Amino acid sequence: MSPRVSVGVSLKMYFGHADARRWFEHVAASAAAHPAVVDGRVECFVIPTYLQVLPALAAFEGTPVVVGAQDVATEDSGAYTGEVSAAELAEVGVGLAEIGHAERRRLFGETDEVVAAKAAAALRNGIAPVLCIGESERADAASAAADTIAQLRSALADAPAGRVLVAYEPVWAIGAPEPAPASHIAEVSRALRTEIDALPGREGSLVIYGGSAGPGQLTRLDGSVDGLFLGRFAHDPAALADVLDEAALLADRRAEAAA
Numbered sequence: 001m002s003p004r005v006s007v008g009v010s011l012k013m014y015f016g017h018a019d020a021r022r023w024f025e026h027v028a029a030s031a032a033a034h035p036a037v038v039d040g041r042v043e044c045f046v047i048p049t050y051l052q053v054l055p056a057l058a059a060f061e062g063t064p065v066v067v068g069a070q071d072v073a074t075e076d077s078g079a080y081t082g083e084v085s086a087a088e089l090a091e092v093g094v095g096l097a098e099i100g101h102a103e104r105r106r107l108f109g110e111t112d113e114v115v116a117a118k119a120a121a122a123l124r125n126g127i128a129p130v131l132c133i134g135e136s137e138r139a140d141a142a143s144a145a146a147d148t149i150a151q152l153r154s155a156l157a158d159a160p161a162g163r164v165l166v167a168y169e170p171v172w173a174i175g176a177p178e179p180a181p182a183s184h185i186a187e188v189s190r191a192l193r194t195e196i197d198a199l200p201g202r203e204g205s206l207v208i209y210g211g212s213a214g215p216g217q218l219t220r221l222d223g224s225v226d227g228l229f230l231g232r233f234a235h236d237p238a239a240l241a242d243v244l245d246e247a248a249l250l251a252d253r254r255a256e257a258a259a
């Protein structure tokens with residue numbers, strides 16, 4: 001059975017190669033050894049740059065930590081200079097891939113069509129998409145829910161079956177001093193959870209929150225999300241371990257409720 005709680009980190013392009021390798025070593029000694037990660041109550045994933053993927057796979061070999069990629073090509077092979085296919089990522093052991101992050105949409109012009117093609121590419125190669133969706137302007141929760149549900153449907157309309165991590169990331173809360181308000185996250189995440197649960201072939205999918213999240217956030221969200229997608233506030237490996245402590249409590253609460 002898939003874990004009911006997931007915590008991941010994207011390193012974006014913050015670290016150079018040596019710093020990333022040092023971070024992997026610290027995380028391999030802390031987060032990867034966290035009891036809730038070791039016994040599978042909590043999924044933990046790490047998404048470095050493409051060039052850091054192989055050293056990350058080596059650093060986390062033999063641990064449950066899943067290594068992801070920050071993007072995938074829409075195609076599986078061919079004349080696509082600069083791209084990396086989901087097929088090759090799967091071949092080396094990458095387990096998930098970020099699709100449609102707000103920075104890729106804003107800085108690199110990714111459209112809904114490209115996002116859908118990348119989600120399909122990941123899933124047909126056995127890679128779970130970390131599907132980033134979120135309203136671009138600050139809005140009330142009801143309209144944010146409608147907006148993000150439309151994004152979710154569009155991204156998965158023609159995608160093969162498979163588990164998806166829906167990363168709800170309000171664009172206005174990414175790289176901000178503070179995350180979105182807990183009540184806003186709860187309402188939108190609830191709507192996304194209802195939507196993903198109703199889609200055929202998406203068993204085991206989770207809704208996680210990203211956008212200036214760090215230690216304390218999962219506790220504040222009080223079970224309204226299935227985990228967190230961390231950025232800057234996981235650069236300190238101790239902060240990631242703190243978030244995993246909170247995730248373990250959430251996983252235990254869910255297990256008790258299900259028993």
Ligand SMILES: O=C[C@H](O)COP(=O)(O)O
Nearest residue numbers: 010174175211212231232
């Ligand atoms: O990929 C992670 C998210 O975009 C959140 O990043 P942030 O926590 O640095 O805002």
